[in-house]
Amino acid sequence: MTQRYKITFAYDGTQFAGFQRQPHQRTVEGVLTKIVNRMAKQPDGTFGVYGSGRTDAGVHALAQVAHFDFPFPIPADKMLKGLNSMCPLDIQIKDVEIVPDTFHARYDVTGKKYLYRLSLGPFTDPFKRFYTAHWRFPLDFNRMETAIQDLVGTHNFASFVASGAKPGSRIRTIFSTQATYDEAVQEIQLEFYGDGFMYNQVRIMTAVLVEIGMKKRPVDDIQRLLAVQDRQQARLTMPAHGLFLKRVYYPGDDPEHSEKKRHDRD
Numbered sequence: 103m104t105q106r107y108k109i110t111f112a113y114d115g116t117q118f119a120g121f122q123r124q125p126h127q128r129t130v131e132g133v134l135t136k137i138v139n140r141m142a143k144q145p146d147g148t149f150g151v152y153g154s155g156r157t158d159a160g161v162h163a164l165a166q167v168a169h170f171d172f173p174f175p176i177p178a179d180k181m182l183k184g185l186n187s188m189c190p191l192d193i194q195i196k197d198v199e200i201v202p203d204t205f206h207a208r209y210d211v212t213g214k215k216y217l218y219r220l221s222l223g224p225f226t227d228p229f230k231r232f233y234t235a236h237w238r239f240p241l242d243f244n245r246m247e248t249a250i251q252d253l254v255g256t257h258n259f260a261s262f263v264a265s266g267a268k269p270g271s272r273i274r275t276i277f278s279t280q281a282t283y284d285e286a287v288q289e290i291q292l293e294f295y296g297d298g299f300m301y302n303q304v305r306i307m308t309a310v311l312v313e314i315g316m317k318k319r320p321v322d323d324i325q326r327l328l329a330v331q332d333r334q335q336a337r338l339t340m341p342a343h344g345l346f347l348k349r350v351y352y353p354g355d356d357p358e359h360s361e362k363k364r365h366d367r368d
Contacts, residue, residue: 104171104172104173104203105171105172105174105175105176105200106169106170106171106172106200106201106202106203106205107169107170107171107172107178107181107198107199107200107201108167108168108169108198108199108200108201108205108207109167109168109169109170109185109195109197109198109199110165110166110167110195110196110197110198110350111134111163111165111166111167111168111193111194111195111196112162112163112164112165112166112193112194112196113130113162113163113166113192113193113194114162114192114193114232115130115157115159115160115161115162115163115342115343116160116162116192116232116343117192118130118133118159118160118192119159120156120157120158120159120161121153121155121156121157121166122153122156123135130153130157130163130166130193131151131153131168133189133190133193134151134168134170134189134193135147135149135150135151135170137185137188137189138151138170138172138185140188141172141184141185141188142172142173142174144173148173149170149171149172149173150170151168151169151170152168152169152170152206152207152208153166153167153168153207153208154166154167154168154207154208154211154214154350155208155211155214155298155350157345157347158302158342159342160232160341160342160343160345161342161343161345161346161347162233162343162345162346162347163346163347164217164346164347164348164349165196165347165348165349165350166347166350167207167211167350167352168207169201169205169206169207171203175200178198178199178200179198181198182195182197182198185198207350210352210353211298211350211351211352212297212351212352212353212355212356212359213277213295213296213297213298213350213351213355213356213359214295214296214297214298214299214347214349214350214351215293215294215295215347215348215349215351216293216294216295216299216304216345216346216347216348217291217292217293217345217346217348218235218291218292218293218294218304218305218308218340218344218345218346219233219234219235219289219290219291219344219346220234220235220236220237220289220290220291220292220308220312220340220344221234221235221236221237221287221288221289222236222237222238222241222288222289222290223236223238223288224238225238230289231343232343233343233344234289234343234344235340235341235343235344237312239316240316241290241312241315241316242315242316242317243281243283243290243315245314245315245317245321246281246290246292246311246312246314246315247281247283248321249310249311249314249321249322249323249324250279250280250281250292250311251279252322252324252325252328253276253279253294253307253324254276254277254278254279255275255276256273256274256275257273257274257275257276257328258272258273258328258331259272259273259274259300259303259328260272260331260332260333261306261327261328261330261331261332261333261335261336262300262303262306262307262310262327262333262336263300263301263302263303263306263333264300264301264302264303264306264333264339265333266301266302267300267301267302268300268301272300272331274296274297274298274299274300274303275296275297276294276295276296277295277296277297277358277359278293278295279292279293279294279295280292280293281293281311292308292311293348294307297359302339304345305339305340305341305342305345306333306336306338306339306340308340308344309336309337309338309339309340310323310324310327310336310338312338312340313338
């Protein structure tokens with residue numbers, strides 16, 4: 103009888119071709135699947151690792167979640183040590199829980215929080231180049247801070263979804279947003295917390311906010327984009343390496359937004 107484990111882990115997405123397994127590519131899912139099967143002494147790859155959702159090449163995670171089944175029980179603390187002893191340096195297992203076999207890392211998700219980091223200044227900081235997007239043009243942060251609030255609520259986000267997204271409803275709910283500016287390090291951080299995000303949605307929303315900060319769009323243009331539901335009018339997509347999956351929520355994690363929703367998730 104197998105035992106199901108829930109793992110929370112961080113990874114640096116720089117050297118990964120995204121989360122999802124792909125032939126002849128180094129991916130987060132692929133690396134973790136090999137580790138789990140090596141620990142389980144299953145060279146044929148019997149046991150799969152199922153994440154809360156996919157991230158693109160170059161995108162990072164502070165607290166991604168996945169589950170897997172294991173052929174014999176191991177205490178959670180021993181599983182944590184065992185996995186970390188085999189992980190490459192760009193993956194760290196932060197927590198391991200033993201969960202019922204009804205738990206599913208993807209389908210039980212009630213919300214996700216993403217962080218986008220934008221470095222300002224005339225030149226690219228060599229120590230931040232893989233972890234922030236760089237923007238050398240002047241930005242009006244106050245306009246961005248005002249505009250980001252228009253994303254909150256339940257909307258059709260068709261204007262903010264890349265063409266490669268799966269077919270289906272474009273309606274999502276964003277529970278909260280936050281924009282902060284750290285003058286000391288010349289960095290803007292944008293947070294988006296919602297019930298689910300579609301392909302490139304956060305990077306497209308961020309690009310629109312950047313254009314608003316550059317005064318290339320009116321400060322209330324997000325309201326118009328939500329109404330027209332036309333991707334061609336949003337245009338730009340920000341680079342992947344500024345994006346972090348910050349947290350994945352499950353029932354009970356956030357009582358205010360704990361209702362289970364089964365959207366197609368990014």
